[in-house]
Amino acid sequence: MSHLNDSTMRKRILFSTLGVFAVATAFAQGQGLAGINEATSMMTSYFDPATKLCYAIGAVLGLVGGIKTYSKFSSGDPDTSKTAASWFFACIFLIVAATILRSFFL
Structure with a gap:
């Protein structure tokens, strides 16, 4: 038992x-x-300020790149077209990257 x-x-x-x-x-x-x-919910609440920050950084970099390109153009530098292209595509990339990341995660 x-x-x-x-x-x-x-x-x-x-x-x-x-x-x-x-x-x-x-x-x-x-x-x-x-x-x-x-x-x-915490991560999605940060996307709007982060997107606006990317746009602000893009605006500042766009102004700085525009001034740099203008100064090269004014001085007759032969490298102006390469500088202008890199400035333009950097601004486009920043705007597109911020928009795509926002639409991907939200």
Whole structure:
């Protein structure tokens, strides 16, 4: 009889342990989902200011590049077209990158 009680006791302990792990796992998943949702809302709240910051940086770099290109053009530098092209495509890239990142993540 003692052997039967040991086997029954082991089964009870095993099922109790599995039940506790199942409940703990379900609770952890609920907390994890809430954490993921909170992180997502925090990240999406930063995209509007970050996009505006990229546009502002693009505007400043555009002005600086325009002045640099004008000064090279005025001095007769033969490298003016390369400078103008790099300035233009850098501004376009910054604007397109900010717009695409915003549309991709939001």
